[in-house]
Amino acid sequence: MRLKTKKDYQNLFIEMLNPLREKFSTSGAGIRLSGAGAGYSQKVIEIEAFARPLWGLVPFWAGGGRDKMFEDVYRKGITAGTNPENPEYWGDCKDCDQRFVEMAPMAFGLLLTPQMLWEPLGEAEKENFSSWLYQINNHELPKCNWYYFRILVNLALKAVGRPHSESRLRCDLDYMEECYLGDGWYVDGVSEQKDYYSAFAMQFYSLLYAVFAEKEDFTRSLRFKQRALEFSSDFIYWFDGYGRAIPYGRSLLYRFAQAAFWPATLFSGIQAFGPGVIKGVINRNIRYWLEQDIFVGDGTLSVGYAYPNLTMAERYNAPGSPYWCMKTFLLLALPDAHPYWEAEEEALPGLERLHRIPRADMLIQHRGKEVTAYVPAVYGKNMLGHFTEKYGKFAYSTSFSFSVAHSGDFLSETAPDSMLAFVPEGEERVFVRHRSISYQVEGERIVSQWSPLSGVTVVTEILPVEEGHLRIHRIRGERRCTVYDCGFAVSLQEEGLTVEMGKGLIEVKNPFHGCRLVSLEGEMEPFLIEAAPNTNLSYRNTRIPALVKIIEPGETLLKTNVETFWGM
Incomplete structure (x- = not known):
């Protein structure tokens, strides 16, 4: 045009x-x-x-x-x-x-x-x-x-x-x-x-x-x-x-x-x-x-x-x-x-690959054709609709958009992309980060302390890296839970969706974008979430790559590398 x-x-x-x-x-x-x-x-x-x-x-x-x-x-x-x-x-x-x-x-x-x-x-x-x-x-x-x-x-x-x-x-x-x-x-x-x-x-x-x-x-x-x-x-x-x-x-x-x-x-x-x-x-x-x-x-x-x-x-x-x-x-x-x-029309000016915005509590990773914002879940009263999803995820990307939940039951209905999701033993309810108890946006990382449910606290550290970002979760809990570290939601709208799974890794991609998760610590296993239709803002149907682990009461350390790519 x-x-x-x-x-x-x-x-x-x-x-x-x-x-x-x-x-x-x-x-x-x-x-x-x-x-x-x-x-x-x-x-x-x-x-x-x-x-x-x-x-x-x-x-x-x-x-x-x-x-x-x-x-x-x-x-x-x-x-x-x-x-x-x-x-x-x-x-x-x-x-x-x-x-x-x-x-x-x-x-x-x-x-x-x-x-x-x-x-x-x-x-x-x-x-x-x-x-x-x-x-x-x-x-x-x-x-x-x-x-x-x-x-x-x-x-x-x-x-x-x-x-x-x-x-x-x-x-x-x-x-x-x-x-x-x-x-x-x-x-x-x-x-x-x-x-x-x-x-x-x-x-x-x-x-x-x-x-x-x-x-x-x-x-x-x-x-x-x-x-x-x-x-x-x-x-x-x-x-x-x-x-x-x-x-x-x-x-x-x-x-x-x-x-x-x-x-x-x-x-x-x-x-x-x-x-x-x-x-x-x-x-x-x-x-x-x-x-x-x-x-x-x-x-x-x-x-x-x-x-x-x-x-x-x-x-x-x-x-x-x-x-x-x-x-x-x-x-x-x-x-x-x-x-x-x-x-x-001119292209964007030369921009830093990683830009911190202290007043917005945000780290921006600018990779030219894709931008990712890392935030610590800071927002006011959730009275207007889906504030947890709109402000509480670990990362927001121009290539993937984010997903909103149909309900808090079952992973498919919750569609917890870019979240660490907890399902307590014996329950179907999914719990994620809502707000941070405390946080720091400093240098090239974001650290937030949060609690998805009673008796469980998490300290999450997000560090942008060349191909995406690294997540480090230190979990302290009193309950046995299944934990899912979830990547970005990948569109099913294009032909050629492929899923690769292996020990401690999962990759989901289509002809225009993809997301790969690798477990670096915590021995997590691959899991594919079939998100409910119409949960993602940009794509009517998506699949969310995740890594899963059952954790026992006590302390657990998880490290996940999240890689994104586009324009393949």
């Missing part, structure tokens, strides 16, 4: 939005998509689907793009949705309301394209719109990136001359400062995990703020830009030479929002790398996603990762949720004369 000129990106953007044209409600205030439910009402689900395409439409309009149907329907929809007398009124909000999330792209529209979403409205319509948005100042929000939604709303209300809350604006900005960790990294509020929310939320919104508030808050805006530059030098490691980004953490159904940080740097006037390097990262990521099975039959985006998959979804993932990926189309707001449009 050609992605060079602004017109190329505009065409792709409109092509992705075309399936929504027939989905608008009668008055245009909602988009009705079939599919998954979420932890909020059907009305709010339709508001979400209406609002999220604005992350791309607003830059499209700002950069000179025109599409009369979308222009008309969005003005019509906003007029209906904010009118209390209209049957499609979006409703009055309550504390922690999902509608606050969807206010953000509308506020973005008022800031960047008031000529589209504000100026054409009549006085009564403007009053309804601004009053509906102002509700965000009257309620409590979760202490996380949601505070940026209120920041954007107050900036927008101020920009169009409507009542806003200066005190809320300042307090929210102060809280965002409390979330800053250093070296460009943020934590998403009261959570502990460091993931894509530092990129496509905290950094993205802070750079929007730096653009729209630069004149009146110059010092803070400059600080936000400097942090983005620092963050760039770490975040570039999350992308491999094929364009894939590390599958890690929550909200992965936003797909190429993984790359949205890079357009935000260009939009704010900063760049840690030349436009050709940035263009290469963005384009390869977009192309990778467009090669995956991410659309349903009517052409709309699915809930899932590389294919439709409700198993991996969070409770806030509705059919319109994936359109958060439209953030990457912030590119379309760049002026026609911006160097990005003339730049040729």
